[in-house]
Amino acid sequence: MIKVLVAEDMHLIRGALVALLSLEQDMSVVAELDRGDEIVPTAIVRRPDVAVVDIDLPGMDGLTAAAALHGAVPECRTLVLTGLSQPGLLLRALQAHVRGFIVKDAPAEALAEGVRRVHAGERVIDPDLIAAALETGTSPLTPREADVLREAENGLPTDQIATRLSLSGATVRNYLSNAISKVGAHNRIDAARIARNAGWL
Amino acid sequence: MIKVLVAEDMHLIRGALVALLSLEQDMSVVAELDRGDEIVPTAIVRRPDVAVVDIDLPGMDGLTAAAALHGAVPECRTLVLTGLSQPGLLLRALQAHVRGFIVKDAPAEALAEGVRRVHAGERVIDPDLIAAALETGTSPLTPREADVLREAENGLPTDQIATRLSLSGATVRNYLSNAISKVGAHNRIDAARIARNAGWL
DNA sequence: GGTGGCCGATGACAGTTGTCATCGGCCACT
């Protein structure tokens, strides 16, 4: 019997995923969570074989939690669930010792199948996503450029971004200018959109 | 036995929702769809009692489909499913003769319960969402202002928005300026974000 | 028939944003 932990913030979706997994004879859900920062403490107590983790969780994002989980409970394999297919996230996921990466519009059977294969030690990654990740490549942005883009995404003007990051306004504009040209955008918000879609933020 | 139609674009989530509904003794899923424009044709053939429809579907958005469904198969009641709770969408949903409105982070039992109540002729709407909708009120934006904001959201510069909407660049700036002051934003992207969150786009 | 709202446009102006050249400090690598 494969013991599964499920972490997904939207209650209804989580319940539905649990229902889906519960249909399988060879697995049982031993924990249900809605926050990333509860994954490790819960896993230590419940000792799941596989953790099914949404990438976008409150408290602590799914990838950070996956890395921490690998450290705290190494025998527990992580299967990441993501809504949007952002290639850059795949790279970060692999660095976080994630063993499987399933997109939410994969066929329903893919989940249980993925859990089984990850439990068996295989890696489970959508081939299309691998191709996209290789194509997109690694982020061209420096950490600071990414920081600035993240703030710009919310519509903050230059000087407020500068204040929040303790930078000079002119420096912020330089970073934005660099980021804009690196990703091939026309302005800051375009750049933020491109970087976000690529999974670089 | 309540016959249910499920329309949700993410395959895995759809399968999970179907699994969840299939656990109920008094209902059966008679149709599964991933596109909005197939809802009406399918409903005409399968005659579901309740349609569970995601708001964000390819082909035709869930609300438009719900309105069409009400016209084509009036005895079928619609229950809308939405990820983000955007108050403005609730108003549009009610105009589309939607009978229920469930947020994806509602408890898992809420779905089957909602299906039952909608089938019984009740309206099912989260009280918090009603309050938020009343608070947010109806959109202050004129149709054209909303058009311009939608384009601005993607990072297009003024002149490209003008081209796409067949307007003068100066007019676009005026509309944006109006929209920005109406929603109390500091710039176009801030305005787009606010309007999007309110469900006005 | 007047009033008011939305549409579309123009011109002027200030403020913000994007680009470029250039600087110094720091750190890693050869």
Place this chain on the structure above:
DNA sequence: AGTGGCCGATGACAACTGTCATCGGCCACC
């Protein structure tokens, strides 16, 4: 010791953005 990259900063300049006043046409409402 030199090279190159990232960080943070400045100044100047052009381009874009946001605001305001103002116009005419159209349509709905009283």
